[in-house]
């Protein structure tokens with residue numbers, strides 16, 4: 001019996017979400033009194049490091065084709081059967097979410113996605129997740145013999161608890177991919193919003209796209225990722241992938257700085273799980289202050305450059 | 319093309335969330351329900367566009383009780399041709415997917431479309447459950463979908479920090495995100511016609527539950543905002559470092 005954690009391979013690299021999932025899986029395995037196995041695939045030179053975050057054994061499947069939910073489903077469900085997994089854990093990423101359901105179907109398992117705390121073992125697994133776009137918390141019990149879950153990003157800080165293990169190959173019978181990826185575009189160097197720990201976000205208070213340099217400078221000083229409110233993306237001031245909120249990207253960074261954003265309920269819905277929220281707004285009655293940890297009332301065009309300076313000074317002295 | 323679109327109802331985005339006294343059930347009293355925006359704005363409208371281009375039929379499917387009929391009529395008013403409702407309250411996505419598959423497998427749909435997630439339970443899992451049970455390819459977070467009507471689809475999908483363009487032959491399941499289509503407001507003619515379009519109510523198939531609700535709760539309120547002097551940004555940085563420990 002084991003907890004099996006699936007770890008994505010991004011061009012030979014493991015992302016933070018992969019380490020988080022393994023660490024989460026190892027804590028759950030401990031609670032269940034079973035071992036934690038990690039499964040990855042293709043050329044993955046870092047596979048052995050998963051041992052550091054709690055994987056007792058690391059398996060590598062030989063697949064390096066395109067992302068195809070049916071192939072990935074077969075890979076993980078077959079490995080789970082071979083290794084006698086009682087729980088399968090995946091990261092709640094674009095790819096993880098896309099085939100976790102498939103794995104559940106193949107294993108006849110109950111599934112809960114977006115779990116954000118280590119499950120309680122009690123005649124089944126009691127899992128916790130955020131629902132209603134962060135406005136409530138739900139606890140579900142998965143009652144099937146095998147359970148599948150995805151772990152919401154940034155729910156826990158992976159801790160080094162062990163040491164490297166040597167990966168072993170696992171032979172699996174995979175179907176041919178039906179989906180062909182003909183093109184892939186990714187912005188290099190920038191941490192994508194769903195993975196970002198620090199986010200600087202701006203709204204209509206910026207008045208126009210020409211003013212975004214002060215936001216980018218603050219983001220650069222902090223090494224943060226930029227985001228925006230919906231009207232800002234809708235009017236084309238900023239690209240759509242920066243739109244956060246109930247109908248945009250939902251995020252839970254450690255720090256969310258909201259600049260010139262009023263804090264409409266639909267905006268808050270996507271960001272209210274952030275650990276710390278800073279609000280900069282000239283209107284002391286702006287609803288966002290109610291959801292904030294730190295607030296600054298004043299003209300953003302005056303405050304933001306000062307904050308950037310203060311961050312730069314702080315970084316220079318570290 | 320015969321397209322099946324999964325549509326569900328969700329509380330209006332501005333509604334306050336509350337639960338029954340024992341914390342086991344969502345309390346919808348006094349709440350306005352809307353069609354889940356991702357289902358409505360993107361999946362449904364895209365299906366209608368495809369049928370406008372290539373001919374065919376758009377059927378919507380909803381798992382839920384009669385309180386869903388209002389949003390189903392809206393889907394018909396926007397342009398779906400007919401609708402099916404499975405008459406049961408699904409406790410979770412596992413069950414909703416099961417009921418949808420029971421209906422979907424009775425007919426050869428070329429395409430099954432749905433929104434990338436619902437804004438209430440935020441599961442983002444229904445599409446993969448439906449596709450796997452029907453043994454179909456699944457592409458999630460589609461922001462663009464094109465076909466010349468020959469059964470082959472080119473789909474652009476969102477991935478972390480970028481996008482991917484995929485090619486795949488149908489039938490398949492696709493979940494729709496922003497960019498897939500533009501919201502359509504039903505017009506008077508659409509609303510009038512929707513009243514006579516078929517809405518077929520079918521009984522649920524027997525289902526063994528895999529997941530049960532333990533409880534719901536509201537998050538603890540923030541302890542209140544600390545206001546910082548706008549002239550003293552060094553203080554804010556100090557607090558973020560020493561108190562919040564986020565930088």
Ligand SMILES: Cc1cc2nc3c(=O)[nH]c(=O)nc-3n(C[C@H](O)[C@H](O)[C@H](O)COP(=O)(O)OP(=O)(O)OC[C@H]3O[C@@H](n4cnc5c(N)ncnc54)[C@H](O)[C@@H]3O)c2cc1C
Pocket residue numbers: 202203204205206228229230231232243244245246247248259260261262263264265266267270280281282283286298299300301331355
């Ligand atoms: C179904 C639905 C879904 C929605 N989904 C989303 C969503 O996902 N995400 C989202 O963001 N919105 C969403 N919205 C829109 C939302 O209701 C708000 O309209 C939107 O968030 C407002 O954007 P904003 O805060 O940038 O602009 P505004 O509300 O116009 O706020 C601008 C703020 O800037 C401040 N300001 C102006 N000038 C300055 C200055 N010089 N210095 C400091 N502060 C200044 C103002 O005081 C004000 O508070 C949705 C709406 C609906 C109906």
